[in-house]
Amino acid sequence: xxxxxxxxxxxxxxxxxxxxxxxxxxxxxxxxxxxxxxxxxxxxxxxxxxxxxxxxxxxxxxxxxxxxxxxxxxxxxxxxxxxxxxxxxxxxxxxxxxxxxxxxxxxxxxxxxxxxxxxxxxxxxxxxxxxxxxxxxxxxxxxxxxxxxxxxxxxxxxxxxxxxxxxxxxxxxxxxxxxxxxxxxxxxxxxxxxxxxxxxxxxxxxxxxxxxxxxxxxxxxxxxxxxxxxxxxxxxxxxxxxxxxxxxxxxxxxxxxxxxxxxxxxxxxxxxxxxxxxxxxxxxxxxxxxxxxxxxxxxxxxxxxxxxxxxxxxxxxxxxxxxxxxxxxxx
Amino acid sequence: xxxxxxxxxxxxxxxxxxxxxxxxxxxxxxxxxxxxxxxxxxxxxxxxxxxxxxxxxxxxxxxxxxxxxxxxxxxxxxxxxxxxxxxxxxxxxxxxxxxxxxxxxxxxxxxxxxxxxxxxxxxxxxxxxxxxxxxxxxxxxxxxxxxxxxxxxxxxxxxxxxxxxxxxxxxxxxxxxxxxxxxxxxxxxxxxxxxxxxxxxxxxxxxxxxxxxxxxxxxxxxxxxxxxxxxxxxxxxxxxxxxxxxxxxxxxxxxxxxxxxxxxxxxxxxxxxxxxxxxxxxxxxxxxxxxxxxxxxxxxxxxxxxxxxxxxxxxxxxxxxxxxxxxxxxxxxxxxxxxxxxxxxxxxxxxxxxxxxxxxxxxxxxxxxxxxxxxxxxxxxxxxxxxxxxxxxx
Ligand SMILES: Cc1ncc(C[n+]2csc(CCOP(=O)(O)OP(=O)(O)O)c2C)c(N)n1
Ligand code: SF4
Numbered sequence: 001x002x003x004x005x006x007x008x009x010x011x012x013x014x015x016x017x018x019x020x021x022x023x024x025x026x027x028x029x030x031x032x033x034x035x036x037x038x039x040x041x042x043x044x045x046x047x048x049x050x051x052x053x054x055x056x057x058x059x060x061x062x063x064x065x066x067x068x069x070x071x072x073x074x075x076x077x078x079x080x081x082x083x084x085x086x087x088x089x090x091x092x093x094x095x096x097x098x099x100x101x102x103x104x105x106x107x108x109x110x111x112x113x114x115x116x117x118x119x120x121x122x123x124x125x126x127x128x129x130x131x132x133x134x135x136x137x138x139x140x141x142x143x144x145x146x147x148x149x150x151x152x153x154x155x156x157x158x159x160x161x162x163x164x165x166x167x168x169x170x171x172x173x174x175x176x177x178x179x180x181x182x183x184x185x186x187x188x189x190x191x192x193x194x195x196x197x198x199x200x201x202x203x204x205x206x207x208x209x210x211x212x213x214x215x216x217x218x219x220x221x222x223x224x225x226x227x228x229x230x231x232x233x234x235x236x237x238x239x240x241x242x243x244x245x246x247x248x249x250x251x252x253x254x255x256x257x258x259x260x261x262x263x264x265x266x267x268x269x270x271x272x273x274x275x276x277x278x279x280x281x282x283x284x285x286x287x288x289x290x291x292x293x294x295x296x297x298x299x300x301x302x303x304x305x306x307x308x309x310x311x312x313x314x315x316x317x318x319x320x321x322x323x324x325x326x327x328x329x330x331x
Numbered sequence: 332x333x334x335x336x337x338x339x340x341x342x343x344x345x346x347x348x349x350x351x352x353x354x355x356x357x358x359x360x361x362x363x364x365x366x367x368x369x370x371x372x373x374x375x376x377x378x379x380x381x382x383x384x385x386x387x388x389x390x391x392x393x394x395x396x397x398x399x400x401x402x403x404x405x406x407x408x409x410x411x412x413x414x415x416x417x418x419x420x421x422x423x424x425x426x427x428x429x430x431x432x433x434x435x436x437x438x439x440x441x442x443x444x445x446x447x448x449x450x451x452x453x454x455x456x457x458x459x460x461x462x463x464x465x466x467x468x469x470x471x472x473x474x475x476x477x478x479x480x481x482x483x484x485x486x487x488x489x490x491x492x493x494x495x496x497x498x499x500x501x502x503x504x505x506x507x508x509x510x511x512x513x514x515x516x517x518x519x520x521x522x523x524x525x526x527x528x529x530x531x532x533x534x535x536x537x538x539x540x541x542x543x544x545x546x547x548x549x550x551x552x553x554x555x556x557x558x559x560x561x562x563x564x565x566x567x568x569x570x571x572x573x574x575x576x577x578x579x580x581x582x583x584x585x586x587x588x589x590x591x592x593x594x595x596x597x598x599x600x601x602x603x604x605x606x607x608x609x610x611x612x613x614x615x616x617x618x619x620x621x622x623x624x625x626x627x628x629x630x631x632x633x634x635x636x637x638x639x640x641x642x643x644x645x646x647x648x649x650x651x652x653x654x655x656x657x658x659x660x661x662x663x664x665x666x667x668x669x670x671x672x673x674x675x676x677x678x679x680x681x682x683x684x685x686x687x688x689x690x691x692x693x694x695x696x697x698x699x700x701x702x703x704x705x706x707x708x709x710x711x712x713x714x715x716x717x718x719x720x721x722x723x724x725x
Contacts, residue, residue: 062543077402090396090399
């Protein structure tokens with residue numbers, strides 16, 4: 001009987017037994033990332049295990065490494081909240097001196113990357129360390145109980161951006177760290193989603209094989225943080241892509257004129273010029289994405305806030321060089 | 332043959348780093364230590380030191396990169412001072428808790444505000460509870476030697492703790508003195524190669540480092556840092572003895588000078604010890620029974636040696652360049668604790684002086700002596716005394 005080759009290695013580095021919530025999108029993101037990394041190492045160095053991980057404090061750290069247990073089957077180091085990139089720099093330098101072949105994977109949440117870890121990240125990228133930095137973006141500080149980060153989207157409820165008489169929830173647009181990373185003119189920057197695993201795996205492998213720094217920002221759900229049912233995690237992140245909320249793109253060598261956009265699906269019409277995506281007409285309104293999540297529930301009482309979010313999303317796409325049409329839901 | 336060169340303590344520290352052959356150095360400039368990474372980058376640029384030198388964007392990342400490198404199993408070194416050390420504070424605990432034998436050279440400098448680049452010991456003293464070993468150099472030779480010794484002790488399996496070596500801002504960092512640079516082969520023999528037993532990020536034997544610990548385990552982890560500090564006392568003595576055997580220079584946790592029949596013993600650290608030794612020589616000529624005790628090692632605190640010292644004097648006069656608010660200086664607290672349950676103990680008088688680079692003159696020491704003599708005579712005295720304060724501008 002013919003045995004079909006699995007689409008990704010059956011090797012596990014993020015092993016069962018970690019303590020993430022059921023339906024945690026970030027846990028899925030880490031599992032896939034390490035698998036893709038391993039495949040890249042196998043292809044590049046002939047050794048699937050030729051990597052080490054340096055991780056920031058955050059949900060994925062506390063659920064995976066509780067003494068005397070560990071969910072990690074790869075060499076793994078946690079130092080603090082803001083310094084995964086700096087710690088990874090040190091590990092990489094040590095490996096260089098030890099003559100060890102392989103690559104370092106640094107992992108941080110949106111807080112540990114977009115906020116407190118921004119400086120260390122910038123330093124690491126600028127110094128050109130041979131590190132892939134993976135930002136798992138669950139769009140708030142989940143480990144400390146769902147506080148806003150600069151990567152929290154406009155309008156979202158968090159425990160420090162509560163909607164109220166004088167508040168719409170989070171009142172600032174999302175900070176796009178991938179674009180900041182790309183401004184360092186590093187070889188490779190990409191956004192990804194656990195709802196599009198093939199694209200994510202491809203990007204992760206590409207990043208891992210590059211000599212030099214790379215940055216990947218992957219959107220992933222947090223069940224309590226997004227106030228969403230666990231079984232809807234992938235559906236929600238897929239809707240983020242299909243409604244235009246979460247763009248999938250690649251920027252190589254800081255070339256903002258040649259950003260590669262991945263097709264969003266969901267019936268969106270993509271217009272290209274000379275192979276480059278210049279316009280996307282989304283078919284699904286962002287409301288479809290928002291309505292599955294309790295964190296945006298209050299927005300439906302103030303549709304002008306949703307319109308504002310739509311404008312911000314358009315502006316973000318414009319930065320990517322793409323004119324988008326974002327439909328309103330049919331009355 | 333060892334060579335002698337005239338150099339600043341900063342250069343001596345860089346030379347020590349070169350001799351110790353760390354594989355990774357990560358550093359960020361700060362006055363008065365800037366010359367250390369500068370000199371090291373020259374060594375690296377000239378191929379005299381085969382190390383990765385990470386030019387980080389902050390001290391926080393310097394120490395974080397050192398933690399990463401040390402966790403990956405290589406010898407690491409950095410240098411800083413004052414605000415830079417304070418910025419490392421969070422990670423200093425982590426380095427000690429993870430038992431990583433990183434060595435930092437610190438040009439002891441005051442902390443802001445007001446901003447002040449000159450010498451006192453507040454920076455390293457403020458880190459006394461991080462679990463790091465602390466050595467203080469009296470002169471540039473000691474700066475070099477103590478860094479080598481710090482590596483030796485830090486990497487000892489019975490210890491495995493990071494260590495900092497302090498030398499006074501400008502008084503040493505920027506002042507030239509003849510320094511003997513030991514032979515590389517002898518240093519190699521003394522230090523050996525660092526072979527990590529517990530910290531390695533090796534894919535062929537993956538381990539998890541830097542975990543979370545619940546209340547069921549945290550206390551034990553802290554205890555091992557305590558225990559390692561206790562173990563370090565003996566290991567330091569051994570390292571000092573071996574250093575003396577190989578290089579001919581003698582070190583002790585507490586170095587005593589003319590203490591044998593002293594009634595008053597001045598206790599101090601760092602370069603101030605040199606000044607006080609001269610002062611004591613002068614007093615001895617006048618027949619005043621005074622001596623000096625210099626702490627070369629401050630953490631682990633040399634409790635046993637302090638108790639021995641205390642048997643010799645009627646008054647211990649502590650001269651400190653740091654403040655612990657509502658207490659006096661940190662040494663006052665440490666000495667009080669070491670002696671509190673002793674049956675016979677000297678009177679302890681604390682002196683805070685020389686903060687932020689204020690010169691410590693013989694006149695200041697006269698003032699301290701006057702108060703110590705009052706204590707000796709059984710008269711009333713203040714326990715904590717700020718010496719050399721300009722009361723007219725208060
Ligand atoms: C210096 C410092 N400040 C604050 C904290 C508390 N803290 C730990 S994790 C965390 C939030 C983590 O958020 P994020 O990086 O988004 O990861 P997530 O928990 O969402 O996975 C915070 C605020 C800390 N550990 N260190
Ligand atoms: S709290 Fe959120 S991020 Fe953390 S494990 Fe649960 S779902 Fe995942």
